[in-house]
Amino acid sequence: MRVIGAVTGLCVLLIGIFVAWSWATREPEGEIPSVEPSGWEYRWGDSPQDSAGLPAWLNDAALGWQPIAFPANPPERDGRDKVWFRLHLPDNQWHDPVLFISSIDLIAQVYLGDRLIYQHGDFDEGDGIAFAGWPWHMIALPRDFGGQTLCLRVFSDYTSIGLWGQVRLMERGEAYRQIIRRSAWDVAVSALALALAVFAAIFAASGVERRSFGAIALFAGASGLMLLAEAPARQLIAGNPLGWDLVRAFSYYMLPVATGLILAHWLQGRARRWMQRLWALHLAYVVLVMGLVQGNVINLSLTFPIFDGLLVATLPAMLALALWQWRTLDGTQRTVVMCFALFAPLLLADMLVAHGFIPWQPIPLSFGSLAFSLSCVAISLHRYHRVHRELARSHETLEQQVATRTEELAQLVEELEGLSYRDALTGLYNRRHFDAAYAQAGRRAVSRGECLTLAILDLDHFKRINDRFGHDAGDSVLVTLAGLLKAHQEVGESVCRLGGEEFALLSHASPTVLAARLERLLGRLLATPLKRGEWCLGHVTFSAGIASYPLHSASPDSLLRLADEALYCAKRGGRSTVAIHSDSAAPRLQKADARSSAGREGWDVSSDAQPSQEETGQDDRRAGRGRRRRRKGSRRLARDRERARGEMVL
Ligand SMILES: Nc1nc2c(ncn2[C@@H]2O[C@H](COP(=O)(O)OP(=O)(O)OP(=O)(O)O)[C@@H](O)[C@H]2O)c(=O)[nH]1
Structure with missing residues (x-):
């Protein structure tokens, strides 16, 4: 909005100048010409x-x-x-x-x-x-x-001493017209330079190429003010001649400072240092002189010849330094130096006229100022555009990096999430996953009317393996069983390690089909003793308890407890056995024995812990776990008894 306002203001000013120019340049009828x-x-x-x-x-x-x-x-x-x-x-x-x-x-x-x-x-x-x-x-x-x-x-x-410039007798109206005619171009260029100064200052303040834009703002502002303060129309704007001369002196004295700042930025080594010294010298002069004038120590008029003397020496030196490093400058910088090479002689000529070395004549300082300002601004805009392009590019790269990092992070989160659902030893899903999978499978079975069968497996006398062969051997047995379970797992089934030497298998198969598969697995274990290196760990067996929805329970939530009870019965019944929860009205346990001796066929035990079907799943699971802990204790007692008898499956 600010830019639109400034551009509109500039357009209005230019139109005003054009109208004034048209009025001033018209040939008035019957007017008597001026006379010197x-x-x-x-x-x-x-x-x-x-x-x-x-x-x-x-x-x-x-x-x-x-x-x-x-x-x-x-x-x-x-x-x-x-x-x-x-x-x-x-x-x-x-x-x-x-x-x-x-x-x-x-x-x-x-x-x-x-x-x-x-x-x-x-x-x-x-x-x-x-x-x-x-x-x-x-x-x-x-x-x-x-x-x-x-x-x-x-x-x-x-x-x-005396009069200077034009001394003419004329009509008052003609005098005003000449003033406007001589000022129009300079005021227009001055307005343009001041507007450019404002834009450059805004760019500098926004932090883009701060030094370059700052120096350009200074140069454009100084040359714009100088042109305005020198234009005859200045007295029509404000009738304070001394004030205008102060503005003129300040802006004129600041020109070499701004020029030096612009050029020093581009030069290298000694040339750069010399350029810095030159602009610093001019800046010191501005500060000193303005202080002395304000303190009424010297007249402003006396500061002009001293400055001009300084400028005669420093301006060619600045130009020479810039030309000295011509080869190191890029195309845009060379353009600015060429404009400076045009502007510098105009400044010197203006100075020679002012001191009477050249007869009075108007020097088109505004052309030099305009060329220099425009070239600076064009180049700055070009650079600004380039910087923005680079910024956009780096922004894009940054976005890409962020996207890649986010993707990596998502993968990591996924991996971590996967790990948090995995058992570190066996690679099977862990208890956390089992709980979620069990709940989900239960909901699905209810909504689709499907069968859901849960088997809980527990290694027999596992403690003995640990005690006899060491914990590592126990670990390898767990890994072996996990591998076997995975290998026997069918599509849609889920195998988890619940903890310790206990595993769970969720399936949509019927309990008898699942029991048959587990018995086959048990048969394999019985057929082949486990080995670990040179050590023979002997025959490792497991006991399993199976319960199925809706066959054994009105709610899938009870399966864990029922399967656990069946497992308890399998353990109690001698281990190395797969026991199915009885589906009769009075719940009993059917035993499926891999060794399938006739005497063990149809082995049933009564269960006194069949829950009411209204019990919530959560309560069921909690109660089931409590009972299992108690039963594990009694199994331990049984194991101790076996130990006392000296029996060992291994
Ligand atoms: N090596 C190994 N042992 C484990 C791990 N987790 C639990 N155990 C051991 O497993 C044994 C389980 O012993 P018990 O609860 O008495 O069960 P058990 O010896 O299998 O006897 P029953 O289940 O009654 O047949 C304990 O000695 C635990 O230290 C494990 O990750 N690695």
């Missing part, structure tokens, strides 16, 4: 006052006056700071006549006959005469001025 009066005379020194308190030279007819082509810098000054000029005015041809003077060095009074008609500055200040600025002067003349004598009393302690 001739016949000037000068006289060094100051006039004494007569009895009436008027300067006596106003009526001094002949003595001491010398002819001069233009009322400025009479010969043989010899350090004098006061001079008089006079002119016999031609006949009046204008309706509203004025005498237009581009500039006066420095203080002046203008008399027509014996009347003071104009004054610039003050002759009567106590301690020294103060500089009052270098405005243009539009001295109103009465219509009957023809044939009268015009006298100018002038004071100057500056390098020049």
Whole structure:
């Protein structure tokens, strides 16, 4: 929004300048042209006052006056700071006549006959005469001025003394038109440069290429202000000549600082250091001079020649340093240096005109300023665009990196999640997974009316293996059984290690089919003794308890307890056995024995712990676990008894 506002403001200003320019350049009908009066005379020194308190030279007819082509810098000054000029005015041809003077060095009074008609500055200040600025002067003349004598009393302690630029008799309207005509271009360029300065300052403040944009903002701002302060129209904007000259001096003195800053940024080594010294020298001059002027220690007018002397030395040096490293500069930097090479001579020419080394003529400083500012801005925008492109690219890379990292993290989380559901020893799913899978399978079985069968397996006399062959041997037995269970697992089944030497198998097979499979597995274990290295661990067996929904229970939640009870019966019945929970109304356990001796066929034990079907699954599971703990204790007792008898399956 700010940018749109600034652009709109700039457009309005340019349109205004164009309208003013059209008005100023139109040829007014019947207007009498301006005239540069001739016949000037000068006289060094100051006039004494007569009895009436008027300067006596106003009526001094002949003595001491010398002819001069233009009322400025009479010969043989010899350090004098006061001079008089006079002119016999031609006949009046204008309706509203004025005498237009581009500039006066420095203080002046203008008399027509014996009347003071104009004054610039003050002759009567106590301690020294103060500089009052270098405005243009539009001295109103009465219509009957023809044939009268015009006298100018002038004071100057500056390098020049007298009038400067144009001195013409003309119509007042024509004078204004000339002012606008001469100012329009400079004001337009100045507005453009100031707008560019604002943009560059905004870019610098936003942190992009802060130093380059800062230096460009300084240069564009300084050159824009300088052009405005030098444009004749400045006095139509604000009638404070001294204020304008302060602005002009400050902006003019800051130009080499800004230029040095821009160029130093691009140079290397010694050239860079020298460039830094040069701009620092100019900055020191600005600070010192502005301080002294504000403290009324020196007149602002005296700071111009000193600065100009400094500039004559430093400007070519800056240009030389930039050209010295021409080969190290890139294309855009060379363009700026070329614009600087155009601007520097214009500045020097302007200075030579100001000091009278070249006859008065307008120097198109604005062209140099415009070219330099525009090239700086074009290049900066180009760089800004490049920086943004790089930023966008790195942003994209960053996004890609974030996506890759996120993916890796997701994989890691998945792995960790997988690990948290896995038993570290056997690689089977653990109890945590079993709980979730059991609950889910239960829900599915209920909703689809499917069969869900749970088998719990427990290694027989596992403690003995640990005790006899060591814990590692016990581990390898667990891994072996896990491998066998996985190998026998069918599609849709889930095998988990519940903990210790206890495993669970969730299946949709019927209890008898599952029991038959487990018996076959048990048969394999019985057929082949387990080995570990050179050690023979003997025949390892397991006992298993099976319960099935809806065959044995009205709710899948009870399966764990029922299978656990069946397992208890299998253990109690001699181990190495697969026991199925009885599906009769009074729950009993059927035993399926892998060794299938006739005597063991149809082995049943009664269960006194059949729960009511209304019991919640959670309660069932908790109660089941408690009972299993108790039964494990009684199994341990039985084992101890076996140990006492000296029996061992291994
Ligand atoms: N090597 C090994 N042993 C384990 C592991 N987890 C539990 N155990 C052992 O397994 C044994 C289980 O012993 P018990 O509860 O008495 O069961 P058991 O000896 O198999 O007897 P029954 O189940 O009555 O046939 C204990 O000695 C535990 O230390 C394991 O991860 N690795």
